[in-house]
Amino acid sequence: xxxxxxxxxxxxxxxxxxxxxxxxxxxxxxxxxxxxxxxxxxxxxxxxxxxxxxxxxxxxxxxxxxxxxxxxxxxxxxxxxxxxxxxxxxxxxxxxxxxxxxxxxxxxxxxxxxxxxxxxxxxxxxxxxxxxxxxxxxxxxxxxxxxxxxxxxxxxxxxxxxxxxxxxxxxxxxxxxxxxxxxxxxxxxxxxxxxxxxxxxxxxxxxxxxxxxxxxxxxxxxxxxxxxxxxxxxxxxxxxxxxxxxxxxxxxxxxxxxxxxxxxxxxxxxxxxxxxxxxxxxxxxxxxxxxxxxxxxxxxxxxxxxxxxxxxxxxxxxxxxxxxxxxxxxxxxxxxxxxxxxxxxxxxxxxxxxxxxxxxxxxxxxxxxxxxxxxxxxxxxxxxxxxxxxxxxxxxxxxxxxxxxxxxxxxxxxxxxxxxxxxxxxxxxxxxxxxxxxxxxxxxxxxxxxxxxxxxxxxxxxxxxxxxxxxxxxxxxxxxxxxxxxxxxxxxxxxxxxxxxxxxxxxxxxxxxx
Amino acid sequence: xxxxxxxxxxxxxxxxxxxxxxxxxxxxxxxxxxxxxxxxxxxxxxxxxxxxxxxxxxxxxxxxxxxxxxxxxxxxxxxxxxxxxxxxxxxxxxxxxxxxxxxxxxxxxxxxxxxxxxxxxxxxxxxxxxxxxxxxxxxxxxxxxxxxxxxxxxxxxxxxxxxxxxxxxxxxxxxxxxxxxxxxxxxxxxxxxxxxxxxxxxxxxxxxxxxxxxxxxxxxxxxxxxxxxxxxxxxxxxxxxxxxxxxxxxxxxxxxxxxxxxxxxxxxxxxxxxxxxxxxxxxxxxxxxxxxxxxxxxxxxxxxxxxxxxxxxxxxxxxxxxxxxxxxxxxxxxxxxxxxxxxxxxxxxxxxxxxxxxxxxxxxxxxxxxxxxxxxxxxxxx
Ligand SMILES: NC(=O)c1ccc[n+]([C@@H]2O[C@H](COP(=O)([O-])OP(=O)(O)OC[C@H]3O[C@@H](n4cnc5c(N)ncnc54)[C@H](OP(=O)(O)O)[C@@H]3O)[C@@H](O)[C@H]2O)c1
Numbered sequence: 001x002x003x004x005x006x007x008x009x010x011x012x013x014x015x016x017x018x019x020x021x022x023x024x025x026x027x028x029x030x031x032x033x034x035x036x037x038x039x040x041x042x043x044x045x046x047x048x049x050x051x052x053x054x055x056x057x058x059x060x061x062x063x064x065x066x067x068x069x070x071x072x073x074x075x076x077x078x079x080x081x082x083x084x085x086x087x088x089x090x091x092x093x094x095x096x097x098x099x100x101x102x103x104x105x106x107x108x109x110x111x112x113x114x115x116x117x118x119x120x121x122x123x124x125x126x127x128x129x130x131x132x133x134x135x136x137x138x139x140x141x142x143x144x145x146x147x148x149x150x151x152x153x154x155x156x157x158x159x160x161x162x163x164x165x166x167x168x169x170x171x172x173x174x175x176x177x178x179x180x181x182x183x184x185x186x187x188x189x190x191x192x193x194x195x196x197x198x199x200x201x202x203x204x205x206x207x208x209x210x211x212x213x214x215x216x217x218x219x220x221x222x223x224x225x226x227x228x229x230x231x232x233x234x235x236x237x238x239x240x241x242x243x244x245x246x247x248x249x250x251x252x253x254x255x256x257x258x259x260x261x262x263x264x265x266x267x268x269x270x271x272x273x274x275x276x277x278x279x280x281x282x283x284x285x286x287x288x289x290x291x292x293x294x295x296x297x298x299x300x301x302x303x304x305x306x307x308x309x310x311x312x313x314x315x316x317x318x319x320x321x322x323x324x325x326x327x328x329x330x331x332x333x334x335x336x337x338x339x340x341x342x343x344x345x346x347x348x349x350x351x352x353x354x355x356x357x358x359x360x361x362x363x364x365x366x367x368x369x370x371x372x373x374x375x376x377x378x379x380x381x382x383x384x385x386x387x388x389x390x391x392x393x394x395x396x397x398x399x400x401x402x403x404x405x406x407x408x409x410x411x412x413x414x415x416x417x418x419x420x421x422x423x424x425x426x427x428x429x430x431x432x433x434x435x436x437x438x439x440x441x442x443x444x445x446x447x448x449x450x451x452x453x454x455x456x457x458x459x460x461x462x463x464x465x466x467x468x469x470x471x472x473x474x475x476x477x478x479x480x481x482x483x484x485x486x487x488x489x490x491x492x493x494x495x496x497x498x499x500x501x502x503x504x505x506x507x508x509x510x511x512x513x514x
Numbered sequence: 515x516x517x518x519x520x521x522x523x524x525x526x527x528x529x530x531x532x533x534x535x536x537x538x539x540x541x542x543x544x545x546x547x548x549x550x551x552x553x554x555x556x557x558x559x560x561x562x563x564x565x566x567x568x569x570x571x572x573x574x575x576x577x578x579x580x581x582x583x584x585x586x587x588x589x590x591x592x593x594x595x596x597x598x599x600x601x602x603x604x605x606x607x608x609x610x611x612x613x614x615x616x617x618x619x620x621x622x623x624x625x626x627x628x629x630x631x632x633x634x635x636x637x638x639x640x641x642x643x644x645x646x647x648x649x650x651x652x653x654x655x656x657x658x659x660x661x662x663x664x665x666x667x668x669x670x671x672x673x674x675x676x677x678x679x680x681x682x683x684x685x686x687x688x689x690x691x692x693x694x695x696x697x698x699x700x701x702x703x704x705x706x707x708x709x710x711x712x713x714x715x716x717x718x719x720x721x722x723x724x725x726x727x728x729x730x731x732x733x734x735x736x737x738x739x740x741x742x743x744x745x746x747x748x749x750x751x752x753x754x755x756x757x758x759x760x761x762x763x764x765x766x767x768x769x770x771x772x773x774x775x776x777x778x779x780x781x782x783x784x785x786x787x788x789x790x791x792x793x794x795x796x797x798x799x800x801x802x803x804x805x806x807x808x809x810x811x812x813x814x815x816x817x818x819x820x821x822x823x824x825x826x827x828x829x830x831x832x833x834x835x836x837x838x839x840x841x842x843x844x845x846x847x848x849x850x851x852x853x854x855x856x857x858x859x860x861x862x863x864x865x866x867x868x869x870x871x872x873x874x875x876x877x878x879x880x881x882x883x884x885x886x887x888x889x890x891x892x893x894x895x896x
Pocket of ligand 1: 029030031032033034035036038062063064065106107108109137138139140141169170171
């Protein structure tokens, strides 16, 4: 495959965005599904609105039910109406955008449907003059391999004069073997540099900011290591339940839904070595290195390094909510975990001996995602503890949700006579959500655009996904061998099971109160 | 010293007169009081990422600046110092007031507040104002000087404030027709000297236009036409008064000329119906430029840009007659380019433009070079 070098456009000098994507056609597999309606179409509309899509951009929606272009367009319009970040829809922008929306009806398993897709694409491309193609797998994961194979069979995976790329949604595999198998199938149809594995966390502004924060501010890098850091806490808390996606969650659990992908991404960004350049592969090389340095958990140790939990009935923000087992299409005796606390070590020079604690769960008191770096105590306590309180450690926290920002907690003397020296933690806060009050672009907007531009920095590479699964899989297998937990074990609207607190206190540490 | 309740009035936007020498002390009191009673249930965070010194010639301008600052503070928490000057009038007088702009974070979280100091001076006191302003700047943060008038190089206050500023912000759309050329040239001189970076809000108005123009040439089939452009035609609406906003149009053409290496060929002239026309020379031939005022449109800024290239190829961006918040973008090439499409392009508010400039710290050499050309066009156009 030859990808043209970006055009040398002298008008781009000094401009914020360095280019727009080349004209292309996006084929969405599963175009009548929930993801397409809630995320993809609204994101595309907003890109069109901002003028970020190239002229000659079209969408082909591929799904099973039969419908006309007109019906498809009007369904997509109500989806955009309901879910767009900007409202109301701008009529002329929508109309222009919608005139390039097409529907293609076929089964994913039907070779003729794919031959017909090739024709449909050729017809569109003869009008727009653009043969670049982006496929988006917004389908149940069981079809990923099937679709890739059919595309390959129909000769739709490569083109001599234009680029062809494929975006793959989560979940990417159920364990190391299935992820590796899926990678093999995808890579037999597409080269690795054509494959864009989406993790929408990486599309968030603050997640990208972790790297800028670490590597653009000289004061942090020297202390970002075992000499100064006592431990790291990564929290991905959700207050929502399973939101009607019971069958999916039953098979996933929090470990597959959040920890294997999002939390491991946050871990690798917080712990990676500085990349030589900010090129996609240089950044991902470092992320993979750190994931590979995570000390494996032996099957029989799975319960020693983790705490699982499942929520029972409770209340969120004053509203009663059912327990997990009472959710729609969830087994009444389900053993799926909705909470996980996990301890891991990274065996490299920088992190040797520093524990990383990850916790994630559903129906926790509030939605918050953060990475907290907890620094060591001063080697010698100069100041006597007073009033029973010891000096609190310095904590640097990077919040990703909901208040994007960074804060540093340090000790300060409470004003008063020297004899009654009292030290109180003070929080120094920088929230860029408010400091630079942007209506930040949605993660899907950002990622769709990056994929069209051919920048894969914010997508997971094959070895990255496999390295994360290599760590996670033995834990899942270890659990299968151990005694079933007594679920439910935490009330909805609380910070998880008591065992999670004991897990920390037995290490002489505690979870941050968020 | 004021009671806490008086401070909560300030946090809701009221100005409180204070003694000039006690400004810092009063501000400290304000934030202490605010921290104590978590104003209206939202914890108050004082934040500051820059100093913004705004110069208002008179009360009307000051009111306007206040409104703009209230909108800007959410995005760029700052210490703003508004100078209301009436140099001509009466006895020397210097008064100060403090106020705050607070924004509640969308998720009902913290309340972020910016502080504002207003200094009002008249008569000879105006000339000495800088000595009050300078000590009030928050140390080590960038200083932006927003000069809400044509830059007056002769003014002592302007020169003194410029010395302590990192960036000067003006709006050339406000330049009066008779002085526009000399003011633009003055701006060019400042930008060249390089002691202070220069921003023109009229240039920021072009950001989206420039983005869309550049977009045309991002693809290989279109890129070749960029070297073969033969005409540039820009329709401009009156900016505020009746005079067409030629400066914005000239900056756009100046930008094209400086990026593409076009030079001025023949003397320009006012063509029929008040249009401005001149020729430029590109590497392959001449480029005819025309700026046409379109009367009767009460809107701001550019209305359309049409680029013509050899072989009947054209690229156009024009405000949608039906949906004024949008422009229609069309590329007429034989080898495609797709059907015309609509893109949203709101008329940017002054606050939005100011926000963009406050993000910039470095010198903008692309603007500087466009300005050089615009000044040249202006001279031949006279
Ligand atoms: N929904 C979310 O919030 C979300 C978030 C993150 C990731 N994801 C991932 O995104 C993917 C899609 O999720 P979703 O919730 O959008 O799924 P969904 O609502 O179940 O949609 C499935 C889509 O696939 C089509 N389809 C299914 N089987 C087909 C077949 N044999 N032939 C042709 N079309 C077929 C359906 O078309 P018909 O309607 O015509 O049957 C429908 O358009 C999943 O991998 C999911 O894990 C979803």
